[in-house]
Amino acid sequence: MDLDAVRTFVAAADAGQFAEAAAELAVTQQAVSKRIAALERNLGVRLFTRTARGAELTIDGQAFLPHARELLRVAERAVASVGTGRRPLRVDVIASRVAPSGLMRGFHRAHPEVDLDVVMLFDIESAVAAIRSGAIDASFRAVAMPGQPLPEDIESVRVLDEPLQLLTGPAHALAGARSVTVAQLAGHRIWMPGIVPGTEWAAYYDDLVAEYGLTIEATGPNFGSDALLDTVADTPALATFMGEHTRLVWPAGHGLRRIPVTDPTPVYPHSILWHRDNSHPGLTTLRSHLAATTAGHDAAGTWTPGWVLPR
Known part of the structure; x- marks a missing residue:
């Protein structure tokens, strides 16, 4: 149904004259007549009768009027739902316990006025595709993997270098150490069954x-x-790596140790990705928040792969 015709019908019904409806809508009286006639053909009924005083609603016109008003209200709500800033900001954090999830919790505490939808996408290809399609507004990733540069329409900025820690059981040979150097880890078995070939963390x-x-x-x-x-x-023979900001809870009887790794400290580089044409005001607020609240990167004594974008 032509909403312009419905809008014209409501204006004419309220004004009682086609001439006044035309003035209100900033169109000609002929345009009003054509729109009303087209709407009547579409509905198969007469909506107005012409009188000496102007135009009066028929019985069918009176029946249609409240529904016409509701159509216009629904249309306004539909437009508002996708207006700039009206829908929630949708951000991919990869998983619930990792550092990006913590960054978004901090953002929500600082800016509760920004409506959020948090999603969890596994691989960078899915995240980039979702950003380009508009399904999400941003994603946290380590960029860019060897042989997989970001598309030209995707922007990124490095927001957090997260130090790795060694996680051991109480009987592990390194369990009593206050810190361990990378060299000390040589010969120890580090078990990480979550590494999936083709992901950015596998490349790391x-x-x-x-x-x-x-x-x-x-x-x-x-x-x-x-x-x-x-x-x-x-298992005393096994340890694993864990990000410093990864949130985990385990039974007290496990006796697990989180041990800083040094000389150098391997850090996992978290960047936020977004589409260069995305104008959601919440995205601007998020980027400003991250710039103001996260630490710098490439600090002395740290290590990242050579393919990580420096910006």
């Missing part, structure tokens, strides 16, 4: 292994963080 750990001769094993099924913690707690 591949470079870490190549650079420092570490032994990282991704064997066996990934049953999630709880199973990983159970195994590390019970």
Whole structure:
């Protein structure tokens, strides 16, 4: 149904004259007549009768008027729902317990006025496709992987370098250390079943292994963080890497240790990605918040792969 014709009908019904409706709508009286005639043909009924005083609603016109008003209200709500800033800001944080999720919790506390939808997408290809299609507004990723540059319409900025920690059980040889150097990790088995080939974190750990001769094993099924913690707690020969800002809870009896890694400190580079044409005001607020509240990057004594974008 032509909403301009419906709008013209309501204006004419309220004014009682086509001439006054034309003036209100800034169109000619002929245009009003044509729109009303087209609407009557569409509905198959007469909506007005002409009188000496102007135009009066027929019985069918009186029946249609409240529905016409509701049509216009629904149309206004539909337009407002996608207007700039009216829909929630949609951000991909990859997983619920990792650093990007914590960054978004901090943003929500600081800016509760910004409506948020938090989603979790597994791989960078899905995240970039969702950004380009408008399904999400932003994603946190390590960029850019070797051989996979970002599309030209995707912007990014580095927001957080997250130090890695070694997580061990109480019987592990390094469990009593206050910190460990990268060199001290050589020869120890680091078990990370969540590493999936083709992901940016797989590329990150591949470079870490190549650079420092570490032994990282991704064997066996990934049953999630709880199973990983159970195994590390019970197996003295295994340790795992964990981001400093990863939030995990385990039973007190596990006796797990989170040990800083130094000389150098491997840091995982988190960047936020968005489409260069995205005008959502919440995105601007988020970027400003991250710029003001997150630490710098490429600090002395840290390591990242050579492919990580410096900006």
